[in-house]
Amino acid sequence: MEELSLSVVIPAYxxxxxxxxxxxxMHRELEAAAAVYPEFSYEILVxxxxxxxxxxxxxxxxxxxxxxxxxKRNTGVSDTRNFGLRHATKTYLxxxxxxxxxFKDSVVRLVEFLxxxxxxxxxxxxxxxxxxxxxxxxxxxSATARIIFDGSYADFLSDNTVGFSSCFIIVxxxxxxxxxxxxxxxxxxxxxxxxxxxxxxxxxxxRIIVTDLNAGRYIVNTASxxxxxxxxxxxxxxxxxxxxxxxxxxxxxxxxxxxRSLSVFRTNAVNQIITxxxxxxxxxxxxxxxxxxxxxxxxxxxxxxxxVQVFRRLATSPMLMxxxxxxxxxxxxxxxxxRLGRN
Numbered sequence: 001m002e003e004l005s006l007s008v009v010i011p012a013y014x015x016x017x018x019x020x021x022x023x024x025x026m027h028r029e030l031e032a033a034a035a036v037y038p039e040f041s042y043e044i045l046v047x048x049x050x051x052x053x054x055x056x057x058x059x060x061x062x063x064x065x066x067x068x069x070x071x072k073r074n075t076g077v078s079d080t081r082n083f084g085l086r087h088a089t090k091t092y093l094x095x096x097x098x099x100x101x102x103f104k105d106s107v108v109r110l111v112e113f114l115x116x117x118x119x120x121x122x123x124x125x126x127x128x129x130x131x132x133x134x135x136x137x138x139x140x141x142s143a144t145a146r147i148i149f150d151g152s153y154a155d156f157l158s159d160n161t162v163g164f165s166s167c168f169i170i171v172x173x174x175x176x177x178x179x180x181x182x183x184x185x186x187x188x189x190x191x192x193x194x195x196x197x198x199x200x201x202x203x204x205x206x207r208i209i210v211t212d213l214n215a216g217r218y219i220v221n222t223a224s225x226x227x228x229x230x231x232x233x234x235x236x237x238x239x240x241x242x243x244x245x246x247x248x249x250x251x252x253x254x255x256x257x258x259x260r261s262l263s264v265f266r267t268n269a270v271n272q273i274i275t276x277x278x279x280x281x282x283x284x285x286x287x288x289x290x291x292x293x294x295x296x297x298x299x300x301x302x303x304x305x306x307x308v309q310v311f312r313r314l315a316t317s318p319m320l321m322x323x324x325x326x327x328x329x330x331x332x333x334x335x336x337x338x339r340l341g342r343n
Contacts (some may be wrong), residue, residue: 004029004115005041007173009084011077012059013049018099018219020058022149026096027064029107036108037115042066046098047084050074055098063260078183078191083167087178092121093106095166095192099219106215109145110170118204120153120199121170125216145213154204154257158336162261163198166192168216171199172206179203187247189240189272193265194247200258234279241276242297249301270303274311287322291315298323 002113009234012019023044030042044064048056048071059069072083081095104128112120122131149156176182183191197309199206248265277294295315298308314321 002117003041003091004037004039004111005090006043006094006111006114006170007084007088007090008042008094008096009081009088010044010046010096010098011049011080011084012046012051012055012098013074013077013080014051014053015054015098016051016055016058019046019055020062022096022098022100023059023062023064023067025101027067029102029105032068032105033107033111037111041090043068045070045084045087046210047072047087049077049080069238076185076188076189079185082182082185085173085182088173091173092170093172093176094096097167100167101217101219103217105214109211109213110215112145113147113209113211114170116150116209117207118150118209119172119175119203120208122208122210123168123170123216124212124214125218126214127169127218143264145211147209148212149208149210151207152204153200153206153208154255156208156210157200157204157257157261160260161264162193162196162258165218166195167218169196173310175199175203175206178266184247186268187240187243189237189276190244190265190269194244197248197251197258197261197265199255200261204255204257234276234281238273238276238280238294241269241272245273245297245301266301267303267305270298270301271305271307273298274307275328278325279312279333281325281329284318287318291318291321303331 008030010026011021015022030044034040034042044067046059046067046069047070047241048059050071050073056069056071059067063075070087071084080196084095085093098290110123149160176199179199181195181202183195184263187194188256190263245266248262248269252260252262252266253259273294277290280290282290295312298311314324
């Protein structure tokens, strides 16, 4: 009989302010599942990605059973997840973020589904503003935990889109190893979507169970660097979004069961490029140059979304674009986006 076991891989970079709560929550839920199902075992692997804020010390001080701390130089979240995969030992693998939480008894419900032996288990999450998380926690999880799909990955994708977060999918570890599916360190935006595309392209026959269980609590912190107007970071995100679009276009048209997903991702990537562009601040000559380059990429994509139409209007005038960027950075990013989600 197959071992019912789970490796939780948590990449952590300067997560001192959140990793303690995340680990305490994860440990509590895993222990609850082990109490209900004695045959279930687990390990938690925290991979410290060269943190400088004492993250490793906080993890070490918790002295939790089945917890391993792995340390490496800073190479980014994608490479850090790959590092965790190489050190994982259990049947199933779950990537989780160092600032997110779980609903009470959620892992018990997830293990119920793992006992059915899927290759992939997909579940849902609730996005929470860090300022209101306690109100959300008070009413807990209202999902029914129904199975809404149980079948091959290809059949699921013929009617649905693959783009769900890697934090809310549990996958058979051997499936990743045999398929050579890892995170691309060169892609820093939507890297989990690229990872999912790889899974789908290489494992169309894999059995996926999809449930409407809201297990994860995706915490949005207003102090997150993703939600600030960091000029350097936003330019990196813009370049990353362009790499993501190039990746999607390289996979088009793809097998028939992926047509829907890849079409959606192309539109998402173009819209993402536009929002990242608005997050940036360029000097005069650089603004004109980047506007021209970005507009060419957007036009060549064939996408004609509302965001594209607005961007075309803004790109008619550097002054108009500069004003839009300022409003986006000073109003939308700090006050609106944190309450809509990080991505």
